[in-house]
Amino acid sequence: MSEPLPASAYRDVVARALAEDIGPGDLTTGAIVPQTVRGSGTVIARQTCVVAGLDVAREAFLQVSPDVQWTALKADGDLCAPDDVLAEVAGPAASLLAAERTALNLLQQLSGIATLTRRYVDAAGGRLAVLDTRKTTPGLRGLEKYAVRCGGGVNHRTALYDGILIKDNHIRIAGSIAEAVKRVRASGAALPIEVEAQSLSEVDDALAARADIIMLDNLSDDEMRQAVAAINGAARIEVSGRVTLDRMPALSALGADCVSVGALTHSAPAADISLEMDADGGSGSR
Numbered sequence: 487m488s489e490p491l492p493a494s495a496y497r498d499v500v501a502r503a504l505a506e507d508i509g510p511g512d513l514t515t516g517a518i519v520p521q522t523v524r525g526s527g528t529v530i531a532r533q534t535c536v537v538a539g540l541d542v543a544r545e546a547f548l549q550v551s552p553d554v555q556w557t558a559l560k561a562d563g564d565l566c567a568p569d570d571v572l573a574e575v576a577g578p579a580a581s582l583l584a585a586e587r588t589a590l591n592l593l594q595q596l597s598g599i600a601t602l603t604r605r606y607v608d609a610a611g612g613r614l615a616v617l618d619t620r621k622t623t624p625g626l627r628g629l630e631k632y633a634v635r636c637g638g639g640v641n642h643r644t645a646l647y648d649g650i651l652i653k654d655n656h657i658r659i660a661g662s663i664a665e666a667v668k669r670v671r672a673s674g675a676a677l678p679i680e681v682e683a684q685s686l687s688e689v690d691d692a693l694a695a696r697a698d699i700i701m702l703d704n705l706s707d708d709e710m711r712q713a714v715a716a717i718n719g720a721a722r723i724e725v726s727g728r729v730t731l732d733r734m735p736a737l738s739a740l741g742a743d744c745v746s747v748g749a750l751t752h753s754a755p756a757a758d759i760s761l762e763m764d765a766d767g768g769s770g771s772r
Contacts, residue, residue: 489635490562491541495628496592500545502625503588508550515583525579527763529593531566535757536604538562538636539596540573542629546589551581563600563636572759579765586761595626596633597757603637603750609734614745617642617724621748630751642746651680651701663688667695680724689713693720701746703727707736714741 529543540558547554554577560566572593575582606616618634618641620627631641643649652666660666663681670679680699681692686709692700693716700717702710704727717723723742729749737745 491629491632493541493545495632496542496545497549499626499629500542500549500588500592503592504546504549504585507588508584512580512584515580519580519583521578521580523579524577524766525582525763526574526576526766527582527761528571529573529575529590529759529761531568531570531572532758532760533568534601535566535597535759536600536637537564537566537572537593537597537757538600538633539593539629542596543573543589543593546592547575547577547582547585550585551578553577554581554585563638565604575761579763582761582763586763590759590761591756592629594756594759595754596629596636597759598754599630599633599751600637601757602754603634603639605731606734606745606747606750607638609731610738610745611735613738614725614734614742615640616750617744617746618750619746619748620645621752623751634750637750639747639750640744648677649680650675650677651682652697653682654684654703657682657688663691663697664695667692667697678722682726683713685709686712686716689716693717697721699724701726702742707740710737710740710742 537560540562544556547556554575557574560572566572603616610616616639618631618639622630634641650670656666657663660669667679678698680701681697682701682703683689683692684703689700699722701724702713705713710725714723725737725742725745729745729747
């Protein structure tokens with residue numbers, strides 16, 4: 487299980503999401519549900535999934551009403567089966583209904599990312615570290631990278647400020663890999679230098695420039711095998727580009743160190759999770 491997120495990492499995200507959804511008020515609930523009515527409900531997984539974001543969902547309910555009681559029955563990172571109860575919630579029924587969609591949206595999205603990540607990690611069979619990328623939803627990067635960790639993946643870099651990755655456009659502007667690496671070293675940045683290589687000749691250039699990490703980007707399996715042999719331990723090797731679950735067994739056999747997968751965050755389907763509610767005494771509707 488990943489280290490829990492501090493509330494500061496999601497409090498503002500939840501507040502903005504609630505403001506977006508509720509606006510000046512929940513018209514339907516306001517017309518139907520008296521403020522005095524209390525309710526309770528269960529958060530249920532409807533599919534096999536790795537859960538992530540339970541504290542974030544709890545925050546949504548508590549921001550609408552501090553009178554809500556939340557009891558988590560699973561922990562982030564747990565593998566859940568269909569019909570598993572993830573949490574129980576109780577409090578003012580109108581507050582539960584107002585917070586429901588925001589809580590579920592965030593829980594479903596983060597659990598979807600964790601679930602897809604776990605599938606890639608399992609497919610890697612322990613032979614490759616599965617890394618995420620910066621292809622995240624703007625404003626939600628911290629939460630989405632947390633979900634990757636819940637699924638057993640590894641965060642590649644948080645943002646542009648905490649890693650050096652020389653990509654194709656950097657190389658074009660600098661004029662060559664050698665010049666790009668030279669400029670990074672001259673800047674005094676005390677971080678490993680990673681270079682994206684899109685051909686075997688660029689792999690040779692990255693080796694000559696003494697890159698610490700070489701990303702094999704969109705190379706064929708045969709080209710990657712040649713690249714791994716050429717690098718021969720002189721640099722850490724990352725595989726990237728067109729990485730699918732179907733390709734993972736072959737990629738895992740190449741001898742690379744890690745694989746970066748943008749799909750973990752930009753293409754993960756939301757997990758199917760629902761909230762089933764009743765008014766106290768069972769008079770509510772499902």
